Amino acid sequence: MKALLTLFALLLTPPLLAQSxxxxxxxxxxxxxxxxxxxxxKALMETIRCLTCQSQSIADSNASMAGDMRSQIRERIMAxxxxxxxxxxxxxxxxxxxxxxxxxxxxxxxxWGAPLLLIGLGLLLLRGRIxxxxxx
Amino acid sequence: MIAEAGLVALWLAAALxxxxxxxxxxxLAGKKSELLEAVRPVAVAQGALTTIAFTALIALxxxxxxxxxxxxxxxxxxxxxxxxxxxxxxxxxxxxxLWVTVMGVAGAAVALFERALRRDTHMATLGGQAAISLGFYxxxxxxxxxxxxxxxxxxxxxxxxxxxxDPGLAFHPPTLYLGYVGLSVAFSFAIGALLTRxxxxxxxxxxxxxxxxxxxxxxxxxxAGSYWAYYELGWGGWWxxxxxxNASLMPWLAxxxxxxxxxxxxxxxxxxxxxxxxxxxxxSMSMVGTFLVRSGILTxxxxxxxxxxxxxxxxxxxxxxxGGALALFGWRVGAVRxxxxxxxxxxxxxxxxxxxxxxxxxxxxLIGTLYPLLTEAFGHKVSVGAPYFDxxxxxxxxxxxxxxxxxxxxxxxxxxxxxxGRRLIVPAVIAMIAFAAVAILAWGRIGVLPFLGLVIAxxxxxxxxxxxxxxxxxxxxxxxxxxxVAHLGCAVSLAGMACDSAFTVEKxxxxxxxxxxxxxxxxxxxxxxxxxxxDNWTALQADMEASRNGGxxxxxxxxxxxxxxxxxxxxxxxxxxxxxxxxxxxxxQEADQGRWQLRVWWKPFVTLIWFGGALVALGGALALxxxxxxxxxxxxxxxxxxx
Amino acid sequence: MRKLLIWLPLxxxxxxxxxxxxxxxxPDDRVITSKQVGKTLPDFTLPxxxxxxxxxxxxxxxxxxxxxxxxxxxxxxxxxxxxxQLLALKRAGVEIDAIAIRDARExxxxxxxxxxxxxxxxxxxxxxxxxxxxxxxGVPESFVIDGKGRIAYQHVGDIRxxxxxxxxxxxxxxx
Numbered sequence: 004m005k006a007l008l009t010l011f012a013l014l015l016t017p018p019l020l021a022q023s024x025x026x027x028x029x030x031x032x033x034x035x036x037x038x039x040x041x042x043x044x045k046a047l048m049e050t051i052r053c054l055t056c057q058s059q060s061i062a063d064s065n066a067s068m069a070g071d072m073r074s075q076i077r078e079r080i081m082a083x084x085x086x087x088x089x090x091x092x093x094x095x096x097x098x099x100x101x102x103x104x105x106x107x108x109x110x111x112x113x114x115w116g117a118p119l120l121l122i123g124l125g126l127l128l129l130r131g132r133i134x135x136x137x138x139x
Numbered sequence: 140m141i142a143e144a145g146l147v148a149l150w151l152a153a154a155l156x157x158x159x160x161x162x163x164x165x166x167l168a169g170k171k172s173e174l175l176e177a178v179r180p181v182a183v184a185q186g187a188l189t190t191i192a193f194t195a196l197i198a199l200x201x202x203x204x205x206x207x208x209x210x211x212x213x214x215x216x217x218x219x220x221x222x223x224x225x226x227x228x229x230x231x232x233x234x235x236x237l238w239v240t241v242m243g244v245a246g247a248a249v250a251l252f253e254r255a256l257r258r259d260t261h262m263a264t265l266g267g268q269a270a271i272s273l274g275f276y277x278x279x280x281x282x283x284x285x286x287x288x289x290x291x292x293x294x295x296x297x298x299x300x301x302x303x304x305d306p307g308l309a310f311h312p313p314t315l316y317l318g319y320v321g322l323s324v325a326f327s328f329a330i331g332a333l334l335t336r337x338x339x340x341x342x343x344x345x346x347x348x349x350x351x352x353x354x355x356x357x358x359x360x361x362x363a364g365s366y367w368a369y370y371e372l373g374w375g376g377w378w379x380x381x382x383x384x385n386a387s388l389m390p391w392l393a394x395x396x397x398x399x400x401x402x403x404x405x406x407x408x409x410x411x412x413x414x415x416x417x418x419x420x421x422x423s424m425s426m427v428g429t430f431l432v433r434s435g436i437l438t439x440x441x442x443x444x445x446x447x448x449x450x451x452x453x454x455x456x457x458x459x460x461x462g463g464a465l466a467l468f469g470w471r472v473g474a475v476r477x478x479x480x481x482x483x484x485x486x487x488x489x490x491x492x493x494x495x496x497x498x499x500x501x502x503x504x505l506i507g508t509l510y511p512l513l514t515e516a517f518g519h520k521v522s523v524g525a526p527y528f529d530x531x532x533x534x535x536x537x538x539x540x541x542x543x544x545x546x547x548x549x550x551x552x553x554x555x556x557x558x559x560g561r562r563l564i565v566p567a568v569i570a571m572i573a574f575a576a577v578a579i580l581a582w583g584r585i586g587v588l589p590f591l592g593l594v595i596a597x598x599x600x601x602x603x604x605x606x607x608x609x610x611x612x613x614x615x616x617x618x619x620x621x622x623x624v625a626h627l628g629c630a631v632s633l634a635g636m637a638c639d640s641a642f643t644v645e646k647x648x649x650x651x652x653x654x655x656x657x658x659x660x661x662x663x664x665x666x667x668x669x670x671x672x673x674d675n676w677t678a679l680q681a682d683m684e685a686s687r688n689g690g691x692x693x694x695x696x697x698x699x700x701x702x703x704x705x706x707x708x709x710x711x712x713x714x715x716x717x718x719x720x721x722x723x724x725x726x727x728q729e730a731d732q733g734r735w736q737l738r739v740w741w742k743p744f745v746t747l748i749w750f751g752g753a754l755v756a757l758g759g760a761l762a763l764x765x766x767x768x769x770x771x772x773x774x775x776x777x778x779x780x781x782x
Numbered sequence: 783m784r785k786l787l788i789w790l791p792l793x794x795x796x797x798x799x800x801x802x803x804x805x806x807x808x809p810d811d812r813v814i815t816s817k818q819v820g821k822t823l824p825d826f827t828l829p830x831x832x833x834x835x836x837x838x839x840x841x842x843x844x845x846x847x848x849x850x851x852x853x854x855x856x857x858x859x860x861x862x863x864x865x866x867q868l869l870a871l872k873r874a875g876v877e878i879d880a881i882a883i884r885d886a887r888e889x890x891x892x893x894x895x896x897x898x899x900x901x902x903x904x905x906x907x908x909x910x911x912x913x914x915x916x917x918x919x920g921v922p923e924s925f926v927i928d929g930k931g932r933i934a935y936q937h938v939g940d941i942r943x944x945x946x947x948x949x950x951x952x953x954x955x956x957x
Contacts, residue, residue: 025884026731028909032647032738045645052522054814054919058381058438060524063374065710067884068920071910096917098817103524110519114510118531121502125495128413128787133481133488416791427798436805438812450806458799465792472788509798512805520814 030077031070037081044077047086050104051076051093060103142207145195146286149236152188152243153276155181156269159246163266167259167334175262179250182265185272186247193227193240196285200227206292209233209285215298215704219674225309226299231433231449232285234312238429239279241320242272249324255345256328257337264324264331271323274456282452301676301702301709307367311360315387318357319425322390324349325397326422329415330464333471338411343404346418348763350401354394355759361387362752373710373725375643375740377748380528382437385508386428389501393421396497399490406551407487409478412468413494419468423461424501430457436512482553489546496539500532507531533588540595540633543626544602565605570598585641592637600630617765625758632751638720638744646739649730659741661687661722663695668726668735676702678711681726681735685715697726697737721745813938816917816925823931824915828905831882832890838879838905844931845877848956850949851925852880852901853913856893858921864940865897871946872900876953880904883913883921924949928956 035041048062053069061069061076079089093101105111159181166174199207200223203216213230214223228234246268253261279285328346332338364387369377378384397417404414431437434450481487507523514521548562573594581590603626607615646658656663666682678700684692697713715722720743727736818824823840830837843849852868854861872878880901882890890904907913916925919938926935926949934956941949 025886025908027728027736032727032730032736033649034645034647050524050526052524059379063372063376063379065373068910068913071884072914074909075911075914093914094817096816096818096914097814097919098520100520100522100814103522104526105521105523108521110514110517111521114507114523114527115531117503117506118499118535121499122495125499129491129495131480132477132491133483412788420791423795430802434802434806436802447806454799454802454806457802461795462792462799465795469789469792473785509801512801516801516804516808 025067027067027070028074030074032073033077035077035081040080041077043086044080047080047089048073048076050102051090052101052103054097054101141195141198141202142204142286142288145192145199146284148188148192148195149239149276149280149286152185152192152239153273153280155185155188156243156272156276159185159269160266160273163262163269167262167266175258178262178265182250182269183247185269186243186245186250189240189243193236196233196236197224197227199286200224200233203296204292205294205296206288206290208287208289211289211293211296213296213299215296215675217295217675218299218304221306221309222299222304225312226303228312228316229299229303229308231446232279232283234316235275235279235283236285237313237316238320239272239275241316242268242275242323245321245324246272246327249327249349253345255341256331257335257341260328260331260335260337260342262331263334264327267327267330267334268323270330271327271460274459278449278452278456282449298675298702298704300705301700301707302371304675304702305367305371307363307371311363311367314356314363315360318353318355318360318394319387319390319428321349321353321356322394322422322425324353325394325418326460326464329418330467332415333467336471336474338404338415338472338475340405340408343401343414347398347401347405348767350394350397350418350421351759351763351766354391354398355756355763357387357391357394358752358756358759361391362749362756365752366749370712370714370723371709373712374738375645375723375742377639377745380507380525381439382508383432383439385504386431389428389504390421390424392497392501392504393417393424396494396501397421399493399497403487403490407478409481409487410491410494411475411478412472415472415475416468417494419461419464420501423457423464426453426457426461430454431508437508484549484554484556484559486546486549486551486554489542489549492542493539493546496535496542500535500539503532503535504528529588533592537588537591537595540599540629543629544599544605547606547622547626548602562605563602565608566598566602569601570594573597581641589637589641592633593641596630596634596637599633600627603627603630617768618762619765621758621760621762621765623758624761625755628751628754628756628758630751631747631754632749635744635747635749635751639742639748642743643745644741646737648737648739649734650737651734656737656739658739661685661739661741663724663737663739664692665735665737671698673700675704676700679726681724681737683713683724685722685724687717695722695724697724699726699728716746719743814919815938816919816933816936818917819933819936821933823927823933824912826905826912826915828881828907828912831880831885831887831904831906832894832899832901833887834891835899835901835904838881838903841931842903843879843927844929846929847877848929848934848953849927850876850878850953851927852878853883853916853918853921853923853925854880855883855921856885856889858883860940861922862893862897864922865900867941867943867946868900869898870943871941871949874946874950876950877902881907881912883907883910926952926956 035044045062049060051061053059053061053064053066055066055068056064061072076089090102094106099106099108105114159178162174162178162181165171199210200214203210203214203223205211209230209232214226228237246265250265325346332342365377400410400414400417403410430450430453433453434447507527510523511521544566545563549559577590577593603623606619606623644659646656648656650656650665652665652667654665664684666684669680669682671678671680678698680696680698683695685695686692693715695713695715698711700709700711710725713724720741723740723742725738727738730736823843825840827839828837843851868878878900882904885906922940924937924941925933928934935952
């Protein structure tokens with residue numbers, strides 16, 4: 004939304020201008036026939052960041068490389084690989100950046116502490132503002 | 140000549156802003172009443188001049204005056220008139236001119252219509268508004284002149300980013316800007332009140348309608364933007380937790396908190412320092428958002444002209460205004476007395492919890508959005524996206540929804556827990572029924588958050604209308620109706636979000652003409668793929684017939700559009716709206732051997748998301764009219780009594 | 783206590799201000815580098831991408847002396863701009879292999895005929911799978927592979943004329 008908001012997706016522009024003419028990889032835009040496996044694959048794809056786009060997951064990108072990654076993920080899920088294993092494999096190649104799902108990396112721990120910190124700060128501000136017990 | 144006239148108007152407006160600031164400063168410091176007399180006319184004239192400048196820019200775009208650099212870079216003579224018109228703000232300079240125009244007009248409105256505020260605070264507020272405007276005038280005139288000429292004139296323009304060539308551009312940015320920049324009035328009120336040390340209930344009552352008006356427009360703007368992103372990006376998503384989206388959400392969160400705290404201040408004369416703080420934060424978030432979006436320090440899906448040099452200019456403005464306001468706060472707020480403590484079971488406490496939770500969500504969105512910037516400073520690239528925000532803001536938002544239902548059912552000052560519980564019985568029973576129903580129908584098929592979202596949406600919908608229970612509806616004040624409608628809108632929107640994430644059916648297929656795709660009871664037959672030509676684009680269009688459960692077929696025409704200037708391909712999704720959901724069809728690439736890629740989604744009740752957003756804005760409008768009308772009536776009666 | 787809380791917002795804003803300023807001052811760095819640098823090449827066998835060059839296997843890259851592995855595509859404009867630099871490296875005695883991404887043989891042949899062919903072997907990676915395994919995020923990119931088949935260096939984007947000495951140095955260092 005967007006500040007001048009939602010003036011959109013420039014990001015779509017560069018890849019589309021110089022994009023391979025080759026048809027998409029087999030499973031780029033084709034679902035796995037087993038719905039349970041497709042759900043697994045889809046959940047993973049939604050948390051993998053597209054490399055040639057600015058700020059999109061590979062699940063909603065038109066870039067051809069995102070299509071190739073979708074295809075690869077579906078094929079590996081069909082071959083029985085676990086989504087988290089694929090994520091680790093991708094992180095070994097592209098670093099934590101590639102995963103929207105926060106990894107266990109200590110550098111991300113403060114993100115999980117943030118809600119507690121903020122609620123704690125709020126309660127500190129509230130101290131003494133609310134009577135403990137309703138007076139009768 | 141139009142461009143020069145616009146530029147002169149802009150310079151004059153800037154000069155008037157300077158004069159306005161000077162009049163207020165010397166008038167208040169020297170207690171010179173005659174100086175202060177001139178402030179209001181100056182503010183009105185300044186608003187008029189900004190309007191003239193903006194109108195001049197619109198005229199240049201409508202006439203496709205290619206001797207103006209901005210028009211040549213962002214428009215094209217062959218464009219449909221609507222996009223020439225809307226293209227005025229579809230670029231950096233034009234949108235910043237819109238920004239100062241909104242500030243100028245809002246300042247004029249405060250000068251003309253504000254009657255409730257004490258005179259010195261009113262003047263200080265207008266001084267604050269002029270001070271903020273000055274920075275943005277400087278930004279426009281020195282770093283982003285929209286009226287710059289080129290010689291020789293361009294043969295034709297380079298065109299507007301095709302993704303912006305949508306009716307959404309005519310509505311979404313101006314609405315959002317009115318809201319974004321409208322919050323500057325609350326900011327100026329806070330500055331004025333800190334300067335005159337008048338932070339009290341009457342100040343809050345004066346500020347409330349201005350906050351409400353900006354908040355309504357912000358709500359509409361965000362809702363419209365979300366729908367625009369939904370149909371334009373072509374993947375069925377309506378919120379991506381993208382930095383630019385977060386930048387618009389943060390002012391809204393702050394304004395929503397402010398709206399509620401200002402009510403506590405107006406009614407109970409409490410939360411003084413906090414309300415002033417929120418008024419400062421809300422517009423600060425607008426400015427921070429503008430900085431994030433324009434400076435390019437964060438990457439976004441949404442297209443903006445990004446320029447680090449302009450970013451530094453905005454950063455300086457941030458430093459002056461936000462830093463200055465917070466310093467003023469620290470300096471002056473110590474003198475503001477705290478109100479008496481609240482009873483634990485009271486409307487006040489509910490509103491305080493509302494403020495706490497909204498502020499925590501705001502803090503989390505801010506931290507999450509900026510965190511990648513922080514780690515990158517230490518050489519570690521990370522991504523923070525939907526999985527984090529959903530998981531962390533989602534549960535807090537759900538708790539907030541419950542408080543939202545309970546709050547209006549709790550009395551001011553002191554209430555009894557058992558009594559409140561009794562009033563919540565109906566929503567609680569509905570929650571239990573909903574829990575059982577959703578559990579039986581969809582257990583194991585949907586995630587925890589959508590599940591809880593559905594249950595809470597149903598219960599909160601019942602809870603929101605509960606304040607009307609056993610009341611004479613015709614005698615219920617309009618602002619109570621407004622609150623009920625706005626809260627109901629939140630529940631409706633939540634139901635839409637939960638349904639979309641729980642029950643959306645996705646079908647990807649590669650089909651030849653004549654083939655049929657089936658999804659969620661829909662049968663879609665691809666008739667043919669035809670090339671078609673539009674105003675300034677060509678497209679491949681899929682002609683399709685869709686029918687549900689053997690019903691009559693409806694024609695659908697998803698397109699893949701190619702724009703030559705600038706060269707871009709966009710997808711135009713075909714949307715078929717039914718009362719119980721929306722069918723969303725996108726034509727993708729040619730796959731192989733004459734087969735075409737189709738993406739089909741059936742999204743049950745997804746439209747509730749935006750319908751709910753519109754209800755929230757409508758509720759705000761009812762509350763605004765209700766409060767103001769009461770003010771008019773009282774004034775009229777007062778005059779009648781004096782007579 | 784209250785005193786501290788009153789000034790807390792300003793202190794927090796100062797922190798954000800510094801963060802924003804550092805974000806602006808730092809050169810724009812959108813490059814995602816491969817975390818495979820320093821590791822052994824992944825195993826792969828690719829079919830030939832051009833009519834007159836052999837196919838490419840990962841173990842053929844471990845020849846005892848450093849080689850350059852170029853990732854390119856016939857549909858990529860910067861790759862064409864990079865071609866003269868690769869030819870210059872070739873003339874300087876660098877052995878270069880290539881992987882063509884999402885390409886077709888006729889297109890690669892046409893590309894090489896037009897812009898020159900500095901490559902010994904060219905493998906065709908029709909679905910970017912080797913590219914992903916290498917941790918490469920786009921075209922063109924170039925990897926320095928040392929004699930034992932280890933990735934010694936990654937260059938993201940096209941090699942410019944003034945990058946050549948640096949690339950030669952990287953190849954030297956990988957010895």
